[in-house]
Amino acid sequence: MKRPLATLLSAALIFASLILIWTWIIRLFHIASFLLPSPVQVVQAAAARFSSLMTSLAITASAAAGGLIASICVGVLIALVFAQSPWLRRMLFPYTILLQTVPIVAIAPLILLWAGPGLFSVTLIAFIICLAPIIANTTQGLISVDRNLVDLFLMNNASRGQILLKLRLPHAMPALFTGIRISSGIAVIGAITGELFAGSTRVGVGGIGYSLQYANAQLETDYLFALVGAATLLGFVFFFVVMFLEWYFLHNWHESARAPAAD
Amino acid sequence: MTTRIQQPAKGSMTGELRVPAVMLEHVTKRYGDGPPIIEDLSFTVAPGEFVSVLGPSGCGKSTLLKLISGLSPITSGKLSVDGMTPVDARQTLSFIFQDPTLLPWRTVRANVALGLELEGVARERRNAKVDSLLSLVGLSHVSRLYPRQLSGGMKMRASIARALASSPRVLLLDEPFAALDEMTRDHMNEELLRLHHEQQWTVIFVTHSVAEAVFLSSRILVLAPHPGRLAQDIPISLSTPRTAETRASEDYDRAVSEISRVLRSVQARSLG
Numbered sequence: 001m002k003r004p005l006a007t008l009l010s011a012a013l014i015f016a017s018l019i020l021i022w023t024w025i026i027r028l029f030h031i032a033s034f035l036l037p038s039p040v041q042v043v044q045a046a047a048a049r050f051s052s053l054m055t056s057l058a059i060t061a062s063a064a065a066g067g068l069i070a071s072i073c074v075g076v077l078i079a080l081v082f083a084q085s086p087w088l089r090r091m092l093f094p095y096t097i098l099l100q101t102v103p104i105v106a107i108a109p110l111i112l113l114w115a116g117p118g119l120f121s122v123t124l125i126a127f128i129i130c131l132a133p134i135i136a137n138t139t140q141g142l143i144s145v146d147r148n149l150v151d152l153f154l155m156n157n158a159s160r161g162q163i164l165l166k167l168r169l170p171h172a173m174p175a176l177f178t179g180i181r182i183s184s185g186i187a188v189i190g191a192i193t194g195e196l197f198a199g200s201t202r203v204g205v206g207g208i209g210y211s212l213q214y215a216n217a218q219l220e221t222d223y224l225f226a227l228v229g230a231a232t233l234l235g236f237v238f239f240f241v242v243m244f245l246e247w248y249f250l251h252n253w254h255e256s257a258r259a260p261a262a263d
Numbered sequence: 264m265t266t267r268i269q270q271p272a273k274g275s276m277t278g279e280l281r282v283p284a285v286m287l288e289h290v291t292k293r294y295g296d297g298p299p300i301i302e303d304l305s306f307t308v309a310p311g312e313f314v315s316v317l318g319p320s321g322c323g324k325s326t327l328l329k330l331i332s333g334l335s336p337i338t339s340g341k342l343s344v345d346g347m348t349p350v351d352a353r354q355t356l357s358f359i360f361q362d363p364t365l366l367p368w369r370t371v372r373a374n375v376a377l378g379l380e381l382e383g384v385a386r387e388r389r390n391a392k393v394d395s396l397l398s399l400v401g402l403s404h405v406s407r408l409y410p411r412q413l414s415g416g417m418k419m420r421a422s423i424a425r426a427l428a429s430s431p432r433v434l435l436l437d438e439p440f441a442a443l444d445e446m447t448r449d450h451m452n453e454e455l456l457r458l459h460h461e462q463q464w465t466v467i468f469v470t471h472s473v474a475e476a477v478f479l480s481s482r483i484l485v486l487a488p489h490p491g492r493l494a495q496d497i498p499i500s501l502s503t504p505r506t507a508e509t510r511a512s513e514d515y516d517r518a519v520s521e522i523s524r525v526l527r528s529v530q531a532r533s534l535g
Contacts, residue, residue, distance in 0.1 A: 148362060149364055151332075151360075152360070152377075153381070154334060155332060155334070155353060156377070156382070166377075166381070170368045173368070253368045253409045253410075
């Protein structure tokens with residue numbers, strides 16, 4: 001019981017000293033607030049425009065979540081196809097690597113051109129950036145089943161579908177969650193990147209990416225900091241939700257998911 | 264499916280006429296164009312027999328079980344299980360692997376139920392069957408636990424219970440107790456014999472341990488390696504039922520040293 005408290009305390013201490021150092025630097029070097037606002041100014045800006053900050057957060061969160069969930073659904077389906085034959089994998093796997101290596105900032109304008117600006121395009125961009133880790137990890141999980149276990153199912157006259165549903169899929173769950181954990185972080189980045197190009201759905205209110213650009217253009221550096229803080233927080237929330245789901249589904253049987261509970 | 268508890272073969276008169284549980288005639292197995300793993304292997308196992316297979320590594324012991332179970336096709340010869348091809352006989356066969364091969368995401372209970380579930384047995388009947396199997400192998404108290412929470416011996420019991428769920432008539436075991444410590448292993452051997460006595464399956468048991476083979480078997484097949492072939496077919500005439508005391512008897516010691524001698528000469532010939 002002592003250790004989490006100590007961890008929390010030291011984290012708070014480090015946070016407080018960072019805030020102090022930040023404040024002192026501004027005082028010491030007389031930095032203009034449009035270059036580096038003080039922590040108090042950032043909090044004030046966030047409070048003053050709290051409702052539009054929350055709206056931006058909600059828009060970005062929904063695009064990131066939508067993209068992530070869609071990538072899980074589509075990614076698992078593609079992995080199921082890949083798991084069917086080594087021949088298919090050899091043919092198609094290079095394209096998933098392509099998916100990962102193509103710079104998202106380069107194709108984002110194209111997607112906007114084709115799908116038009118708005119939430120749909122942003123979600124699509126988040127989806128594309130999330131897809132590769134899901135496919136790669138789930139495929140690996142589906143095919144790395146112990147040969148003896150497959151034999152066991154064959155001895156019981158199991159059908160291909162039964163082997164997939166009762167053996168390969170559950171066996172792939174830890175790998176799938178590894179993929180989701182990776183994708184949950186980049187989903188937020190993907191959504192914000194998309195918004196940088198997609199602009200706003202309504203004038204004055206857009207996702208975090210749009211608002212970042214807007215605040216930057218208006219030299220509202222304090223609000224820009226508030227937006228960065230909100231985006232970081234969003235990334236954290238995504239990560240912890242996925243961590244919790246992973247623990248919830250796997251802690252009974254899988255080592256990796258047990259670690260936090262055992263400590 | 265009803266719980267099939269077969270009657271032991273009473274009187275060898277009828278035993279002679281019955282369909283052999285497992286029959287191999289001039290069986291050869293090779294992978295691709297490689298050298299044969301098993302060559303011209305012939306033997307017959309009568310229903311209810313407990314046969315152990317011993318031999319130096321490379322004699323194709325594990326391959327033999329894969330052939331009998333139909334997991335791997337034979338290259339030439341004839342192989343029948345209960346008068347059927349191995350694949351057709353799967354209903355009557357159960358395989359127990361060297362590792363417990365339990366599904367880590369299922370509880371002990373759900374693991375034991377796996378075969379019945381795949382067969383499509385209704386939940387109620389499945390539950391009743393699983394309950395009786397768990398108490399048979401002494402795991403009722405841990406039925407809700409996951410495999411990682413069990414000891415090695417308990418995992419093996421769960422694996423055995425799962426294999427018995429389909430009421431098999433032929434049981435194939437591939438060094439099932441090799442990973443266990445000696446005490447647990449001896450205990451598991453006694454349990455296995457007790458179950459065999461009750462259920463009267465035909466057992467083919469692959470092992471590295473001469474002591475284990477002698478204790479369990481009514482017959483021991485010694486295979487020679489490169490390619491795998493039958494070197495000796497030795498009946499074990501120790502009195503039954505065999506218990507922990509059997510291991511202290513002179514007959515047992517004599518049988519163990521006899522089999523060890525045969526195994527050594529087979530090994531020497533294969534090296535020389």
